[in-house]
Amino acid sequence: MLREFTVLGLTSFGGPVAHLGYFRERLVLRRRWITEQGYGELVALAQFLPGPASSQVGFALGVHRAGVLGGLAAFLAFTLPSAVLLVLAALAAPLLDGQIAQGLVAGLKVVAVAVVAHAVWGMARTLTPDLRRGLIALGAALAVLLVGTGWAQIAAIALGAVAGLVLCRAGVESMSDRLSIPISRVVGAACLAVFAVLLLGLPVLAVLAPSQPVAVADAFFRAGALVFGGGHVVLPLLETAVVGPGWVSSEQFLAGYGAAQAVPGPLFTFAAYLGATIAPGAEGLLLAAIALVAIFVPGSLLMVGVLPFWGALQSRPSVRAIVRGANAAVVGILAAALYDPVMTSALVDVSTIGLAVVCTVLLIVVRVPVWAIVIIGAGGGMLLSAF
Template sequence: MADQGPVRGRISEVFWAFLALGLTSFGGPVAHLGYFRTAFVERRQWLTESAYADLVALCQFLPGPASSQVGFALGLMRAGPWGAAMAWLAFTLPSAIVLVLFALGAAVLDGPIASGIVHGLKVVAVAIVAHAVWGMARNLCPDKTRVGIALAAVFTVVLVSGPLGQVSAIVLGGLAGLALCRDSAVATPSESLHFPVTRKAGMVALGLFGGLLIVLPLLAGMAAWLDIADAFYRSGALVFGGGHVVLPLLEAEVVQTGWVTSDAFLTGYGAAQAIPGPLFTFAAYLGALLPGINGLLGALLALLAIFIPGFLLLVGVLPFWNQFRQWGSAQALMRGANAAVVGILGAALYQPVWTSAIIGPYEFVLALTGFLLLTVWKLPAWMVVAIVAFAGIFLPTP
């Protein structure tokens, strides 16, 4: 293990290490975890290989952006609460700034070239989400039981629209996993993780997490900023499985409510694939477009609201994790919930992603090309986005 050094020096070290990652970590949450392992296990030796694997397992168990939660926890381990804050800020800020600038500039884009690029960004979203569904299905639905749970989740989302359908699918998936996926659970590593978080602090964090989840919907409607905080906090609190899964939740909150058009939503989602850093910064793009609030303030509020629940839950669980992971039913429950996530994302691939972007055979061919570039040629996501967005210039005008 590397020497810890003075706290102030460690905070600075955390900030610069994660800023470098925030500027260069393309490829989504799974790729981010690979970058983190190289940077903090191999190069800096902040923790052991087994401890890192345990930390990743913990964050994959919880709702929220898994890679950002791992980064937050690494900063917490290295330099305490300020280290956690700096890790999140440095990793998140570059992509958030780019997406906010894109949102504020996209409103004034016109002309055939700009329209073609926007059209291409909508099409590439189909390839990106299809690739995510394919990869997640292979990893999270490897047997007939979990395929059935995923299929049931699709039916649930179709029959019960909006956030209620998605939450119901996850809850039912978790219960099904608890009953049917016990044989799939594997033993967890015996090595313990240690964080500077007391049990009292953990209980306070869990109380805040649950309290905000209950109180914010009751306050919604009193002011525009409370509506925004409620929508994005709820989306961040209910996301299992990584950044792509937030797509249907955010679509239900901002498109179905009429805050943001479907075209603007998919354009921003496509742009978010072309930049490094966490996909949750897509919230900053949406926040900058929301009515009733200043663009920059809306972006900041949406960004904080979508990340805070995952961090509160992580801090709340950390003091109890070593005991909780010994519970034999915990892994079974999460396997069922993760299978349901695949179904939710599969439903989102059709509506709104496919139905809004694939309006003819040319769009279909371009989306299929993007999918094959990702899955067969294994090009990085940002390169595929750039190629398909450029090709959108040559598509017939929709």
């Protein structure tokens, strides 16, 4: 468990959509820890919940594999590498500028194109095998592209679920491979209660007992609890939380965002950079730890809270039909994300398009391992920037 997620934490570049591709490649296809159908259900559920979607899926995979402790191990192994790198980046921010560093970031964005394309292709073959589900996926992709907000993703999955209930009831398979969730409903309800108490109680505590650590915990908890879609969607909330009160300058914020693009793992670990930037020395390290925990805790509490009830519902035929539609919508959302922001931000000229084609062909046709694609893409980006 620790080894698999540590490897993912060290090699998963490209943002939340790309992370889902990495998870699928390593844990679904290679390790077979979960079926493609079960993986699609976890992705759909994570899209419904606020918080970092890819981290929630990783946490849920750990829970599915080895209970709550497995979820915590998966979370720590996947999160800590990028968090440590970003804290170091906060201490050496000026070194992140320059042409080679920009080329590295550009190359890693190209890698994301290949990884996401591979994920969309593979999931589409499994989760949209007929015309009806293909049309649901197409509708979800168009809805997300035309509306372009985090709420559009939730609406697309909700509409896909309704369409599945209407269009995908015929031939619903029995749940012989029912997703195993080793969490009781009592534990789930307790986690939901803790989430509500922290969401409502931290702002009150920040007023009654004002201090920098409490204020940081409140600000980052709210950011993690109120953003849907994860990834880049959280940036406006974080900017308001830390730049608005003057904790971090706009220049420092943008430098940290650039650093977050160059490291593997979840973008939410940007919180560690911001915490370390708020104050110098040991206090900054403490605030980095507080910010990191606070921004991830809401999504984890919600996932643990919802999973036990989901496990009880998923065997019903009507729910299976709903899941079929929701899974098809997830494919559409991933396809939309492949275009925007993955392709639109990565493919800026002929050279990056060529590099993306090479990486995609190597990954899908030649079946080169993902870690090698990361090296090829990063190296190619730096070479292109040099010439």
